[in-house]
Amino acid sequence: EILKYYVHKGNMRMAETEHRPTNFIRQIIDKDLSSGLHDAIKTRFPPEPNGFLHIGHAKSICLNFGIAQDYTGTCNLRFDDTNPAKEDITFVNSIKEDVQWLGFTWDGEARYSSNYFDQLHAYAVELIEKGLAYVDFSAQDVMREMRGTLKEPGQNSPYRDTDVETNLSEFAKMTAGEYKEGECSLRAKIDMASPFMCMRDPVIYRVKHAHHHQTGDKWCVYPMYDFTHCISDAIEGITHSLCTLEFQDNRRLYDWVIENISIDCTPRQYEFSRLNLEYTVLSKRRLIQLVDENHVHGWDDPRMPTIAGLRRRGYTPGSIVEFCKRIGVTKMDNMVEMSMLEACIRDDLNANAPRAMAVLDPIKLVIENYEEGQTETLVAPNHPNDESMGTRNIGFSREVYIEAEDFRESANKKFKRLVLDKEVRLRNAYVVKANRVEKDENGNVTTVYCTYDPDTLGKDPADGRKVKGVIHWVDAATAQAAEFRLYDRLFNVPNPAAEENFTDAINPDSLEVKHGWVEAGLADNVPEVGAWQFERTGYFCVDKDSTDDKPVFNRTVGLRDTWAKMGE
Ligand code: ATP
Numbered sequence: 001e002i003l004k005y006y007v008h009k010g011n012m013r014m015a016e017t018e019h020r021p022t023n024f025i026r027q028i029i030d031k032d033l034s035s036g037l038h039d040a041i042k043t044r045f046p047p048e049p050n051g052f053l054h055i056g057h058a059k060s061i062c063l064n065f066g067i068a069q070d071y072t073g074t075c076n077l078r079f080d081d082t083n084p085a086k087e088d089i090t091f092v093n094s095i096k097e098d099v100q101w102l103g104f105t106w107d108g109e110a111r112y113s114s115n116y117f118d119q120l121h122a123y124a125v126e127l128i129e130k131g132l133a134y135v136d137f138s139a140q141d142v143m144r145e146m147r148g149t150l151k152e153p154g155q156n157s158p159y160r161d162t163d164v165e166t167n168l169s170e171f172a173k174m175t176a177g178e179y180k181e182g183e184c185s186l187r188a189k190i191d192m193a194s195p196f197m198c199m200r201d202p203v204i205y206r207v208k209h210a211h212h213h214q215t216g217d218k219w220c221v222y223p224m225y226d227f228t229h230c231i232s233d234a235i236e237g238i239t240h241s242l243c244t245l246e247f248q249d250n251r252r253l254y255d256w257v258i259e260n261i262s263i264d265c266t267p268r269q270y271e272f273s274r275l276n277l278e279y280t281v282l283s284k285r286r287l288i289q290l291v292d293e294n295h296v297h298g299w300d301d302p303r304m305p306t307i308a309g310l311r312r313r314g315y316t317p318g319s320i321v322e323f324c325k326r327i328g329v330t331k332m333d334n335m336v337e338m339s340m341l342e343a344c345i346r347d348d349l350n351a352n353a354p355r356a357m358a359v360l361d362p363i364k365l366v367i368e369n370y371e372e373g374q375t376e377t378l379v380a381p382n383h384p385n386d387e388s389m390g391t392r393n394i395g396f397s398r399e400v401y402i403e404a405e406d407f408r409e410s411a412n413k414k415f416k417r418l419v420l421d422k423e424v425r426l427r428n429a430y431v432v433k434a435n436r437v438e439k440d441e442n443g444n445v446t447t448v449y450c451t452y453d454p455d456t457l458g459k460d461p462a463d464g465r466k467v468k469g470v471i472h473w474v475d476a477a478t479a480q481a482a483e484f485r486l487y488d489r490l491f492n493v494p495n496p497a498a499e500e501n502f503t504d505a506i507n508p509d510s511l512e513v514k515h516g517w518v519e520a521g522l523a524d525n526v527p528e529v530g531a532w533q534f535e536r537t538g539y540f541c542v543d544k545d546s547t548d549d550k551p552v553f554n555r556t557v558g559l560r561d562t563w564a565k566m567g568e
C-alpha cells in the first residue's frame with residue numbers, strides 16, 4: 001500500500017528482443033553443463049541485512065537470478081545474517097521487496113545463514129576433533145600483531161597446539177556463554193606462513209552476546225562470514241557461488257573449509273568486478289552514514305543509489321535490468337558513468353511514458369482577445385509517434401501559465417520562444433503574440449499580455465506567416481497546483497569514495513524544489529509505466545509525499561544527457 005504511488009511495471013520492449021548476455025561466468029556454466037559436472041544450475045544472492053540494496057546489488061541480482069532463469073535453474077535468496085549487532089528485520093523486508101520489484105523470484109522460502117547455525121556449530125566441532133581448529137585466548141591486538149604482514153610470515157599462537165579435548169571443552173564453554181566478547185575465539189588451524197593472509201589461522205567463531213533477529217537469544221557465539229558462506233552454499237547445493245573480486249583470496253579458505261568437513265557437495269566460487277558508479281557511493285557503510293547523519297531524507301531518498309531510491313525517483317525495473325545487461329560482467333575494475341544508467345530509463349520512458357504539460361516556474365499569459373468566461377476543450381496526443389497511446393482533453397481559456405524562461409522582452413533569433421511583439425505557438429493550441437508585460441517590485445515579469453490568432457488551431461497561419469517556436473503551457477482555470485523536485489548528482493566529484501572525507505564532497509544543490517502547475521487530474525491517473533514526459537522539462541513520477549491538494553512530482557531524468565558536458 002505504501003508503494004501505491006510509485007510502483008510501476010517494467011515495460012521495456014527492446015529488452016525482450018535482445019539475446020542472452022554472454023560473459024565469462026556463463027561460459028564456465030556452459031562448460032560445466034556440457035562436461036556433465038552439473039545437470040542443474042543453482043545460484044544464490046546473499047545480502048547481509050544491514051542496509052537497503054543498491055544498484056551494485058542489482059548487478060549481482062541480475063547475474064544470479066538471470067543465470068537461473070536462462071539455464072532453467074534456481075536461485076536462492078539467502079540472508080547472510082551472522083552479525084546480529086548490525087542487522088535488522090526492516091532490512092530483511094526491504095531486500096525481499098526490492099528483489100521482487102526487480103522482477104525476480106527466489107526458489108522456495110527466503111533462507112538465512114542463521115538457519116544453519118546448528119550445522120555450522122557441528123562442523124566447527126568436527127574441525128576441532130580433526131585437530132584443525134583451536135580456541136585462542138590471545139588478546140585481539142596480540143593476534144593481529146602475530147598475523148604478520150604481506151612481507152613477513154605470522155607467528156604461531158601459544159594456543160595453537162592445545163589438545164583436542166581441551167579445545168572441545170573450551171568451545172563448549174564459549175558456546176554456553178562462559179566467556180566475554182573478545183576473550184577468546186575459535187580459529188582454523190591452517191598456515192601462519194601462507195602468502196594469503198586469510199589463511200593464517202582465520203577466526204571462524206567469535207563470542208557475541210547479542211540478540212539475533214532470527215534466532216533470538218539462542219546463541220552467544222556466531223560464525224564468521226568465510227566459514228558460514230561456503231558451508232551455507234554447500235548445504236543448499238549451490239553449484240556456482242558468484243561474488244565480487246575482493247573475495248578472490250578468500251576462495252582458498254572457501255575451498256579449505258569444504259574440503260575439511262564431511263559435506264557431500266562442492267560448490268565453486270567465481271569472482272567478478274563490483275559496479276562503481278560515478279558521482280555516488282555504493283558501499284553500505286557510506287550509505288548508512290548518509291542516512292544516519294541526515295545528508296539525505298532516508299534510504300529511499302530519490303538521490304540515493306539504492307533500489308528504493310531509484311524506484312521513488314521513477315526508475316522502472318526494466319530500466320535497471322537493462323542497465324545491468326549493458327554494463328556486463330567481467331573481472332575488470334571499472335567506474336560506470338551515470339549517463340549509462342540515465343540512458344536506460346530515458347529509453348524506456350521515451351517509448352512508454354505518455355506526454356503531458358506542466359509549468360514548473362510559472363508566469364501568467366493573459367490572452368486579451370479571448371473572451372472572459374469562455375472555455376474550450378482541446379485534444380492533445382499522448383505520444384508524438386505512438387498513436388495507440390491515444391489522446392486526452394485539455395482545457396483552454398483566457399489565462400494560461402507558461403514558464404518564466406520561455407519569455408523574454410527582447411531576444412535574438414536563436415531564442416525560439418515568446419518575445420515581445422513576436423509570435424509563438426502554444427503546444428497543441430493556438431499561435432499567440434506578446435504585446436506588453438506586467439512586473440513585480442523587483443522587476444520580474446509576472447504577467448504577459450498577448451493576443452491569439454483563432455485560425456491557427458492545428459494549422460499554420462493562413463497568410464503564410466512562419467511561427468517557429470513552440471512552448472508548453474497549462475490552462476490557469478483548470479490547472480492543479482503541484483510541487484516539483486528536481487535532482488542533481490549527490491556528489492561534486494566523480495569518485496567520492498576516494499576523498500578523505502566523502503561527505504565533504506556532497507553537492508549542496510542536489511535538490512531543487514519548484515512550485516507550479518500541471519494539467520488537471522493528472523496525478524489521479526498514473527500511467528502504467530509510472531511516469532510522464534512533461535513536455536520540454538523531463539520525465540516525472542508522483543512522489544509518496546503527495547497530498548490530495550498538492551501532488552509532488554519527482555524529476556526522474558531530464559530529456560537529454562546533461563552529464564556529457566559536465567567535465568567542460
Ligand atoms: P558493501 O560493500 O556495500 O557493504 P557488501 O558486499 O558487503 O556490500 P552484501 O549485502 O554482502 O554487501 O552483498 C550481497 C551481494 O551483492 C554480494 O554477493 C556482493 O558481492 C554483491 N554486491 C555488493 N555490492 C556490489 C557491487 N557494487 N557490485 C556488484 N555486486 C555487489
Ligand code: MG
Nearest residue numbers: 047048080225
Ligand atoms: Mg558483505
